[in-house]
Amino acid sequence: MRSFVYESLPGRVIFGQPVAEALPAEIERLSLRRVLVLSTPEQIETGKEIAALLSGRAAGVYPQARMHTPVEVTEEAIAHAAALDVDGIVSVGGGSTIGLGKAISFRTGLPHVTVPTTYAGSEVTPILGETQSGVKTTKRDIALLPQVVIYDVALTLSLPVPLSVTSGMNAIAHAAEALYAKDRNPILSALAEKGIAAVARAIPQIVAHPTHVEARSDALFGAWLCGTCLGTVGMALHHKLAHVLGGRFDLPHAALHTALLPHTLAYNAAAAPDAMRAITQAIGAEDAPQGLYELARSSGATMALRDLGMPEDGISAAAHMTMNNPYWNPRPLEVDAIIHLLADAWAGKAPPQTV
Numbered sequence: 037m038r039s040f041v042y043e044s045l046p047g048r049v050i051f052g053q054p055v056a057e058a059l060p061a062e063i064e065r066l067s068l069r070r071v072l073v074l075s076t077p078e079q080i081e082t083g084k085e086i087a088a089l090l091s092g093r094a095a096g097v098y099p100q101a102r103m104h105t106p107v108e109v110t111e112e113a114i115a116h117a118a119a120l121d122v123d124g125i126v127s128v129g130g131g132s133t134i135g136l137g138k139a140i141s142f143r144t145g146l147p148h149v150t151v152p153t154t155y156a157g158s159e160v161t162p163i164l165g166e167t168q169s170g171v172k173t174t175k176r177d178i179a180l181l182p183q184v185v186i187y188d189v190a191l192t193l194s195l196p197v198p199l200s201v202t203s204g205m206n207a208i209a210h211a212a213e214a215l216y217a218k219d220r221n222p223i224l225s226a227l228a229e230k231g232i233a234a235v236a237r238a239i240p241q242i243v244a245h246p247t248h249v250e251a252r253s254d255a256l257f258g259a260w261l262c263g264t265c266l267g268t269v270g271m272a273l274h275h276k277l278a279h280v281l282g283g284r285f286d287l288p289h290a291a292l293h294t295a296l297l298p299h300t301l302a303y304n305a306a307a308a309p310d311a312m313r314a315i316t317q318a319i320g321a322e323d324a325p326q327g328l329y330e331l332a333r334s335s336g337a338t339m340a341l342r343d344l345g346m347p348e349d350g351i352s353a354a355a356h357m358t359m360n361n362p363y364w365n366p367r368p369l370e371v372d373a374i375i376h377l378l379a380d381a382w383a384g385k386a387p388p389q390t391v
């Protein structure tokens with residue numbers, strides 16, 4: 037076995053209990069008397085339902101969370117929280133809402149309880165991407181971790197099927213890159229394989245039966261494991277490309293990860309044979325990139341970056357941006373090969389066979 041360093045992140049996770057029971061108990065345990073509930077505009081009703089669970093202890097709902105955590109939204113939310121004199125925050129939603137919760141908690145020190153409703157995994161990472169004047173910056177700090185994560189599968193039943201598929205693929209992307217991370221370790225690799233298997237098994241079942249509680253529960257559990265991978269070990273080419281393309285062309289986060297992943301894995305396959313073996317075992321396919329492509333495509337995901345709004349003339353610029361300030365990657369970065377990879381993903385082609 038290769039030598040390794042293992043560092044675990046602090047966190048309290050409550051899995052599978054109804055939020056109606058778990059949330060009031062956690063607010064009591066943290067001795068909070070007045071919390072602000074955060075949501076997106078689309079999930080305002082969920083925000084109100086969560087606030088209603090807290091009877092007198094919810095000061096209100098701030099329903100303005102947006103993708104990429106714009107700093108102006110954070111500042112407005114902090115002013116709102118101060119006006120309401122709150123002593124804690126509860127975020128309910130996906131990565132966008134959790135990002136706002138992290139940004140507020142980091143700046144103010146207010147405790148943050150989160151109730152995730154997608155599979156993006158942000159709730160268990162000490163990472164925050166923020167945007168200001170069109171520039172996205174990423175922070176990594178242990179203080180960004182929420183104090184408590186409450187996973188209640190009931191809140192995920194309403195996640196639309198297309199977003200369930202792509203959000204699940206987003207989770208798989210975290211675990212897949214953890215399997216070949218420079219600082220990988222056997223503990224995280226075991227979590228990664230288990231996480232990929234749980235999410236991959238759940239996706240087709242969710243497509244067939246969107247309110248299938250067992251499948252939703254598998255997906256949520258797998259997403260937690262995959263998010264833990266993202267938070268604990270370094271990511272590589274796939275996450276770098278997603279960051280560059282998302283920032284430059286404002287593409288939808290989970291869908292972008294989905295269309296890219298088969299191609300970034302194919303790029304790295306020969307340099308990461310153990311990771312590919314673990315993925316094939318987890319998803320029950322012969323070839324990891326092609327197996328994931330097929331899983332996403334047959335579940336209705338858009339597999340062409342073109343169809344997500346990326347312009348063709350952005351391919352070369354994105355490849356060059358990836359070469360500047362690159363993440364560590366198991367295979368050295370070659371600009372022509374990355375242009376080729378992006379051209380295939382742009383057109384929605386299947387990735388090349390790797391075995």
Ligand code: NAD
Binds near residue numbers: 162203
């Ligand atoms: P999202 O939070 O942007 O949600 C997408 C849409 O789905 C929103 O309108 C939301 O309200 C809605 N939605 C979420 N859950 C729902 C549910 N159960 N039922 C109905 N509607 C629901 O999407 P996301 O993919 O979870 O998050 C993307 C954002 O999170 C990006 O900004 C990304 O950069 C960030 N992110 C950060 C990390 C991290 O570790 N810092 C990790 C992953 C993603």
